[in-house]
Amino acid sequence: MTVLITLNDVEPAVRINAELEGEGIATAVVSPLDDMRGTLKREKPDVIVFSGDLGAPQTLSVVRDQLWAGVSSIGLTDVHDATQLERLRLGGLVELYVKPVDVDDVVSGVKRVLERRRLQQQTGLIGESEALREVLVKVEQMAPVTSTVLVEGESGTGKELVARALHRLSPRKNKPFIAVNLGALPETLLESELFGHEKGAFTGAAERRLGRLELADGGTLFLDEIGDVPMSTQVKLLRVLEDREVMRLGATQPIKVNVRVVAATNRPLREQVDEGSFRADLFYRLNVLSVYLPPLRARKTDIPFLVRQFIREFSAEHGRAFLGISAEAMEQLVDYPWPGNVRELKNLVDSMVVLAPGREIQPDDLPRQIREGGSARLLPVPLLAGRRNGMGVGVGAGGGG
Ligand SMILES: Nc1ncnc2c1ncn2[C@@H]1O[C@H](COP(=O)(O)OP(=O)(O)O)[C@@H](O)[C@H]1O
Ligand SMILES: [Mg+2]
Structure with a gap:
């Protein structure tokens, strides 16, 4: 597995690189974001570590495409606000570190992500919530x-x-x-x-x-x-x-x-x-x-990862060239309480991949109870469960569970 490091600050990039190489992990260091897409094509990384304006539309679209290709993105950011961090996470960043970062934290984070990827590939158990991470361990x-x-x-x-x-x-x-x-x-x-x-x-x-x-x-x-x-x-x-x-x-x-x-x-x-x-x-x-296994409504951060995985699976199965899902439609899926849990979500994605007229799932493609469902939650679960610890800042599973 290869880790691509592309940071604005040279010094942490060099140190993260040295430590990962010391662990026998293949790495590539490239200058940031200028031709990100070209670099990604060339290096074919499994994990990317990058900084910059993570919330910018062009960055988020790179992250989205990477997720689509099955690459895990780790971000180093100046953002402190919990709501904004949550948006980044829902956008697909699996680990976030607030600057100034501790290089050791980032290195152990990269190692955790690599280990989790290996386990997810072996088991088929997808998810990035704290709860699912514990299940994998x-x-x-x-x-x-x-x-x-x-x-x-x-x-x-x-x-x-x-x-x-x-x-x-x-x-x-x-x-x-x-x-x-x-x-x-x-x-x-x-x-x-x-x-x-x-x-x-x-x-x-x-x-x-x-x-x-x-x-x-x-x-x-x-x-x-x-x-x-x-x-x-x-x-x-x-x-x-x-x-x-x-x-x-x-x-x-x-x-x-x-x-x-x-x-x-x-x-x-x-x-x-x-x-x-x-x-x-x-x-x-x-x-x-x-x-x-907590109910899906208590680990909402898993939803975007599951949705993308299922879209990928079903578009391959049904031979439909699908681009994915719009941000608004994804937000409504995250809001819905999912009484039938992952099974219900998976079946819905299957039918949407078959029935959605466009190549991207839009809010209009969602069943009415989901478009209206966010307010009718069975169990209110705070979407923002911000936590701060020695390993950086992450937003884990919601409460409950
Ligand atoms: N974390 C997960 N990642 C990927 N697929 C999942 C996950 N959890 C459940 N599924 C899928 O959801 C469906 C229901 O899961 P299943 O194991 O049969 O649930 P249960 O036995 O608890 O009723 C299956 O198709 C399963 O593959
Ligand atoms: Mg069962």
């Missing part, structure tokens, strides 16, 4: 081990994507990833799906059938909507997790299985334990490690 930490992970979050927040990422980053990645939606199966089928059955185990069991646990041997089993499992099956599931062996229905001998279990739920499992509809012992067995 957790996924990377949890992937190598066998401990059970409980993923919690509203429907459409990316729980299955997290489960797949845990598998993909694990030593089990070449073994099966088996998903089973426990909410979608009738109680009578559930146990035979999970544990399998022997021939003649029950009426209709004409052949031996392997359960999902056995099919996932060596790999990862994703138990979606774990909160829907009836009490009677919970006991059996607990036994499987504790003994690491499974008994097919109608069998007399258990079979050893080596499975990593990731479970997901869209309502807090602890509440179900308190209500008495979920066994506490199974809850603790599942909740060894946990990941929480």
Whole structure:
């Protein structure tokens, strides 16, 4: 990966460059902005670090084009005002540092961005909010081990994507990833799906059938909507997790299985334990490690990144040469509360890419409830969650979550 450094001030540019090179990171230093587009074409960087009037339309259009090409932009700015910083961030700058900058901060910021890019490419989990950054870190930490992970979050927040990422980053990645939606199966089928059955185990069991646990041997089993499992099956599931062996229905001998279990739920499992509809012992067995995905309305800074990614994906899929989305349309998407979370956003972008008459999504292309939706928020979330710390100034996820 290459980092392009193009700063007004020569001294920090040279020092940032020296430190990154010292870390073995490929860099290029060029004089600022004069022929930015030519430079970008030539250098094909993965990350650019630049300064200048970041809010100027020509700068923002360079940033936008870079985002479009999948390049992360880091800005050094004189701007202090929180609203203006937020605009820059929504415009696509992933890290912002207010001058005078500390060179070490910028260098560690660049390294974080490179690391995150690598993780996002590997996992498909897009986003620049503080919350999503934390999720990516957790996924990377949890992937190598066998401990059970409980993923919690509203429907459409990316729980299955997290489960797949845990598998993909694990030593089990070449073994099966088996998903089973426990909410979608009738109680009578559930146990035979999970544990399998022997021939003649029950009426209709004409052949031996392997359960999902056995099919996932060596790999990862994703138990979606774990909160829907009836009490009677919970006991059996607990036994499987504790003994690491499974008994097919109608069998007399258990079979050893080596499975990593990731479970997901869209309502807090602890509440179900308190209500008495979920066994506490199974809850603790599942909740060894946990990941929480906040609703999209609580991490609005992810929205522009998701929208651009989805436009790129769907315009390729539908063979439409799309330019993108206007700033006004993007602002309305950021304002909307997204009760259906990322799934709702993704489906909407899909339909807009097909239906929008122009080559750029405009406010008129948005459904009416979104154009009017900003004021009808379910949960009011402050868009400006300015924070200042040793690593520069950033605007993280909104409150909540
Ligand atoms: N952070 C993200 N980056 C990219 N795509 C996402 C992200 N979160 C969710 N998605 C997409 O949104 C859709 C819903 O995600 P999913 O994992 O099925 O949600 P859940 O299991 O929580 O209902 C999927 O198409 C998924 O790929
Ligand atoms: Mg799901």
